[in-house]
Each structure stands twice: as C-alpha cells, then as structure tokens.
Amino acid sequence: AADAYVYGYPLVAGLTMVQRFADGGMGTLPAAPFNHFSHATRLAGPGDQFVSVNNDTIYSIAQLDLSEGPQVLHVPDAADAYYVLQFIGAWTDNVAYLGRRATGTDAQTWLLVPPDWHGTPPDPSRVIEMPTTVGTVVGRFACTGPGDLHRVRALQEGLRLEPLERGGLVAGLPEPDPDVPERLAFFERLRVWMQAFPPATPDVEYQRRFAPLGLLDDGVSPYRATAPEWTLALAKGLAAGRERVEDATRPPEDHPPGAWxxxxxxxxxxxxxxxxxxxxxxxxxxxxxxxxxxxxxxxxxxxxxxxxxxxxxxxxxxxxxxxxxxxxxxxxxxxxxxxxxxxxxxxxxxxxxxxxxxxxxxxxxxxxxxxxxxxxxxxxxxxxxxxxxxxxxxxxxxxxxxxxxxxxxxxxxxxxxxxxxxxxxxxxxxxxxxxx
CATH class of the missing domain: 2.60.120.600 (Domain of unknown function DUF1214, C-terminal domain)
Incomplete structure (x- = not known):
C-alpha cells in the first residue's frame, strides 16, 4: 500500500487539480471547460493556493481531453519575449515544450493528438502526441508588472484550441465511487483513474503488483465495505507512503548548512x-x-x-x-x-x-x-x-x-x-x- 501511494500520488494529485481547474478555477484563473484556456489577469498571489506557484509569469492553463480526437493549437507571435507552453500527461510527465527556448517565438500551429492516433496530420513536423487522453497545458508569459499586462493579454487572446474535426464532446474524468469512505478515497481515485489513463508500457508490469490491494478491480469498488483489518492495513500503508514522499521533499541529513x-x-x-x-x-x-x-x-x-x-x-x-x-x-x-x-x-x-x-x-x-x-x-x-x-x-x-x-x-x-x-x-x- 505504501508503494502504491508513492506510485500513484502524482496521478491522483495531478488529476485532482485538473478537476479543480475545470470545475471552479483557482485564484485569478477562472473555471474553463476542457479544451479551453483559462487566462489569469494578474500575477499569482496568496489567493492562488497552488503548491509553489510562481510569481514571475502570467498563467494561461488548459485542461485537455482528446478522447474524441485531436485538438489544433494556435500560438501567437511573442516578439522574442519569454514564454513557455508546457504539456503534461495525466501521470505528470512533461512531454513537450513550446516557446522561446524550445521552438522560438514566431506564430505557430500544432496538432495535439491522443495516444495511438493514426490519422494524417496537416503538418507531420508539428505534432505533439499526448500519452493520455487527458492532460494539461501550462502557459507562462513573462510579465514585469501591471504595466506589462496589456502586452500579455494580447498574447493570451491569440492562444486558442479548436477540434481538428467537428464534434467537441469530451469524456472528462471518470467519477470515483462516492460511497467509498474518505479514509480509502485515495485508493478509489487511483483505481478508477489508473484504468482510464494507463501508464507507460514499462510501468504496467510494476502496476500489476497492486492487484491484491484491489487497485486493478473493474466494476464495483472494493473499498465500499472492507474488513476492518484490511482497512487498517491500507490506512497504515497510506501513512507510510505519505511519509516517504514528505521525506523526499526534505534536504538530506548531510546537506551542508545553508546550501540551496x-x-x-x-x-x-x-x-x-x-x-x-x-x-x-x-x-x-x-x-x-x-x-x-x-x-x-x-x-x-x-x-x-x-x-x-x-x-x-x-x-x-x-x-x-x-x-x-x-x-x-x-x-x-x-x-x-x-x-x-x-x-x-x-x-x-x-x-x-x-x-x-x-x-x-x-x-x-x-x-x-x-x-x-x-x-x-x-x-x-x-x-x-x-x-x-x-x-x-x-x-x-x-x-x-x-x-x-x-x-x-x-x-x-x-x-x-x-x-x-x-x-x-x-x-x-x-x-x-x-x-x-
């Protein structure tokens, strides 16, 4: 159970944030449906309760759902100003970057495609393949302060997504069983989202070891009514896994005093x-x-x-x-x-x-x-x-x-x-x- 927490925490944390953005937004970033950008109108502040949020750039964030097919991304000319568009899969892998360092600041058009898509792209050299049907685009535009907001807003307005073909339906995130007690809600979210968004192929074999925990079960959740001793074991595993993750964010014991x-x-x-x-x-x-x-x-x-x-x-x-x-x-x-x-x-x-x-x-x-x-x-x-x-x-x-x-x-x-x-x-x- 502790190993499952370490393995699955990024999927659960990332998709929980995806749902939060889609449903209610965050701080200056208003809620936006899948495949639409949400644009901040100021630099992040205390109201933006996101882990280690930056205060250097204006955010433009889109939650992707490619379950019904590719999306076309249009990026405006940034005139050599710093920006980056970061593409993140459901397991929090950074799978692509566009921007000043990666692709320059000229106007660009890219095709975002789901896993194993076999269509014909308009420009094969401008394709980003997402590893999961749901993902995130995090855009960061350098902003020197309130006086620079007009320039950034113009760039935000030129940033847009549109479906390659007619349609526009999205599947979104599958709903975990609401009757699972909160104590085991992490495992339920991991079970449901792991099935919907399979990991990279080399991870599948490792993931099979979690079958005895019920994480590979289909259909009715195994966490709705569990034996007390099993619930206790899972809860202890969660606590141990959480401690491992917290330890990994702390400096090592032999860290020199004051060293960053x-x-x-x-x-x-x-x-x-x-x-x-x-x-x-x-x-x-x-x-x-x-x-x-x-x-x-x-x-x-x-x-x-x-x-x-x-x-x-x-x-x-x-x-x-x-x-x-x-x-x-x-x-x-x-x-x-x-x-x-x-x-x-x-x-x-x-x-x-x-x-x-x-x-x-x-x-x-x-x-x-x-x-x-x-x-x-x-x-x-x-x-x-x-x-x-x-x-x-x-x-x-x-x-x-x-x-x-x-x-x-x-x-x-x-x-x-x-x-x-x-x-x-x-x-x-x-x-x-x-x-x-």
Missing part, C-alpha cells in the same frame, strides 16, 4: 514520452525507474507541474548559513556578488512551510529578482536582499526587501533559461545569513 538544494533532476522521471522541446538525453533521465517513481511523487508534492531544469531551474533552502531553520522571527540577508547566469531572467519567491503557498504581506511583494524595480545595488555591483517579516527601517534594506511569513518559510530561486554553469552544477546559490 537544487532540483536540477527532480523532473527527469519522464522516461517514455519525450516530444518536441524536451531533451531526449541520458543526462535528463533518471536511470532507475523505481527511483523515478519517488522523484515524480516528490515533484508533485512540492512543485506540481514544474518544468525540467533546462527550461527553468529551481533551487530551495530551508536553513540559514548556520544550519538553523529559516523563520520570520529573524532577519536575514542574501547577497549576490554576480547575477545568476541566465538567458532570460531570475527571481527569488517566498513560501510558507509546510503548505508552500504565497503569504500575504503589506507591500504585495512575493518575489524579487532582476526585473524588480527600484532595487539598490552596492558600489561593487553586488546585490544584497533582505528577508524578514516586518518592513526594515533602512531605505536600502526596504528597497531590497522580500517579506517572509511570521513562522517558518522556504524560498525558491528560479532561473529561466539557465546557462551552462547552472545546468552542470558549477554555479551555487549563495547561502542566506541571519543578521539579528
């Missing part, structure tokens, strides 16, 4: 569906499939729908330079002697622990980086950021202030289109120093 934990290869669990814009290279594949299951679960827990590092690199830290947990009761500095090496831009975003959400603050600043107006650099060109809960009295510290939650926090640094020193690990983010 890079997630360069956290999203390398996709071993089977590498389409346009991905790098089909051993460097970007986790060689051990069992290890990939845990990495996939940790990624879904701490950064659902995040990018491969070659598109955008992330690093996190929970501790200061002395190894003590970061906490809003104290004041910290983060000094960059040189700007992080990127082709596009970089930022540091602040999150609460353990939810990894943005937290409201009086100046409405949730990230800080090279596009933040009014930053004050030192005479030698270096940049010192101040991290604390209350606004600093010193004008320079206030200009470079990234507010923290009152309790424990975890920042993420994002490097968009990172350069080689980031990807080969030779660039290290400087540690955070406590100064009070």
């Amino acid at each position: 934990r890079s997630s360069l290869h956290l999203f390398d669990y996709n071993l089977d569906h590498l389409g346009p814009g991905t790098l089909d290279d051993p460097e970007w594949r986790i060689p051990d499939r069992r290890a990939a299951y845990l990495s996939r679960a940790a990624a879904a827990r701490a950064g659902l729908w995040g990018n491969h590092a070659y598109e955008a690199s992330y690093a996190t830290t929970y501790d200061d330079s002395e190894g003590h947990p970061l906490n809003g009761a104290h004041t910290y500095t983060l000094r960059f002697d040189q700007p992080p090496p990127v082709e596009a831009f970089w930022s540091v975003t602040m999150y609460s622990v353990p939810d990894y959400y943005l937290v409201e603050n009086p100046i409405d600043r949730y990230s800080i980086g090279d596009r933040t107006p009014g930053l004050v650099h030192d005479e030698d060109g270096s940049l010192t950021l101040t991290l604390r809960h209350d606004q600093p009295d010193d004008p320079t510290a206030a200009a470079n202030w990234l507010p923290t939650p009152p309790g424990e926090f975890r920042p993420i640094i994002r490097l968009y289109q990172p350069k080689a020193p980031v990807l080969d690990g030779s660039y290290q983010v400087p540690p955070i120093h406590r100064i009070d």
Whole structure:
C-alpha cells in the first residue's frame, strides 16, 4: 500500500487539480471547460493556493481531453519575449515544450493528438502526441508588472484550441465511487483513474503488483465495505507512503548548512514520452525507474507541474548559513556578488512551510529578482536582499526587501533559461545569513 501511494500520488494529485481547474478555477484563473484556456489577469498571489506557484509569469492553463480526437493549437507571435507552453500527461510527465527556448517565438500551429492516433496530420513536423487522453497545458508569459499586462493579454487572446474535426464532446474524468469512505478515497481515485489513463508500457508490469490491494478491480469498488483489518492495513500503508514522499521533499541529513538544494533532476522521471522541446538525453533521465517513481511523487508534492531544469531551474533552502531553520522571527540577508547566469531572467519567491503557498504581506511583494524595480545595488555591483517579516527601517534594506511569513518559510530561486554553469552544477546559490 505504501508503494502504491508513492506510485500513484502524482496521478491522483495531478488529476485532482485538473478537476479543480475545470470545475471552479483557482485564484485569478477562472473555471474553463476542457479544451479551453483559462487566462489569469494578474500575477499569482496568496489567493492562488497552488503548491509553489510562481510569481514571475502570467498563467494561461488548459485542461485537455482528446478522447474524441485531436485538438489544433494556435500560438501567437511573442516578439522574442519569454514564454513557455508546457504539456503534461495525466501521470505528470512533461512531454513537450513550446516557446522561446524550445521552438522560438514566431506564430505557430500544432496538432495535439491522443495516444495511438493514426490519422494524417496537416503538418507531420508539428505534432505533439499526448500519452493520455487527458492532460494539461501550462502557459507562462513573462510579465514585469501591471504595466506589462496589456502586452500579455494580447498574447493570451491569440492562444486558442479548436477540434481538428467537428464534434467537441469530451469524456472528462471518470467519477470515483462516492460511497467509498474518505479514509480509502485515495485508493478509489487511483483505481478508477489508473484504468482510464494507463501508464507507460514499462510501468504496467510494476502496476500489476497492486492487484491484491484491489487497485486493478473493474466494476464495483472494493473499498465500499472492507474488513476492518484490511482497512487498517491500507490506512497504515497510506501513512507510510505519505511519509516517504514528505521525506523526499526534505534536504538530506548531510546537506551542508545553508546550501540551496537544487532540483536540477527532480523532473527527469519522464522516461517514455519525450516530444518536441524536451531533451531526449541520458543526462535528463533518471536511470532507475523505481527511483523515478519517488522523484515524480516528490515533484508533485512540492512543485506540481514544474518544468525540467533546462527550461527553468529551481533551487530551495530551508536553513540559514548556520544550519538553523529559516523563520520570520529573524532577519536575514542574501547577497549576490554576480547575477545568476541566465538567458532570460531570475527571481527569488517566498513560501510558507509546510503548505508552500504565497503569504500575504503589506507591500504585495512575493518575489524579487532582476526585473524588480527600484532595487539598490552596492558600489561593487553586488546585490544584497533582505528577508524578514516586518518592513526594515533602512531605505536600502526596504528597497531590497522580500517579506517572509511570521513562522517558518522556504524560498525558491528560479532561473529561466539557465546557462551552462547552472545546468552542470558549477554555479551555487549563495547561502542566506541571519543578521539579528
């Protein structure tokens, strides 16, 4: 049961979010039916309760349902401005990228096809094959602030989906049995959605080992009325699996004090569906499939729908330079002697622990980086950021202030289109120093 939780958590977490977007939206992203884009109208804030949501780009998100056939995607000319469209299967595999790094910023038209589609595409070189009939497109458009919203909205309006052929019916997500007790609801969702959205072929054999749990049962749910000892065993397995996933999101015991934990290869669990814009290279594949299951679960827990590092690199830290947990009761500095090496831009975003959400603050600043107006650099060109809960009295510290939650926090640094020193690990983010 614990193994089943680790294996199936990404499917359940991802599709739960798919349903949430389709039914009610999230924050500034309104609800939208399958195969229609939902466009945010501002940068994400505390109301957008999505794990590790970014505050650098305006989101445009579409939930795909290709059960009735392909969809045609039209992408406008972005005039060399940074954007990325990320294509994600039901098991949270990143299967394709379009955008500045991957395909350029000219206007483009692509055909999105379901698994094993045998039709004739209008342009065979512009096809993205999704590994499951349901998936997600996450669009991120760089936005410097309110004054840049007009440009981004024009790009959003040019982003659209339409069916290749007449029709438009969608199957959506199959409904788990509502009579299953909440204690076993995870297994019921996994059972139903695993049948509807089969995994990659090499995963099928591993999945068969879960037959004794009822996860491969057809028809009536085996979880509606279960023997108490069996229910207890499943519940214990869920708890053990959940703890494994939580452990995988924490820094290792031998982590140097204050060192940022890079997630360069956290999203390398996709071993089977590498389409346009991905790098089909051993460097970007986790060689051990069992290890990939845990990495996939940790990624879904701490950064659902995040990018491969070659598109955008992330690093996190929970501790200061002395190894003590970061906490809003104290004041910290983060000094960059040189700007992080990127082709596009970089930022540091602040999150609460353990939810990894943005937290409201009086100046409405949730990230800080090279596009933040009014930053004050030192005479030698270096940049010192101040991290604390209350606004600093010193004008320079206030200009470079990234507010923290009152309790424990975890920042993420994002490097968009990172350069080689980031990807080969030779660039290290400087540690955070406590100064009070």
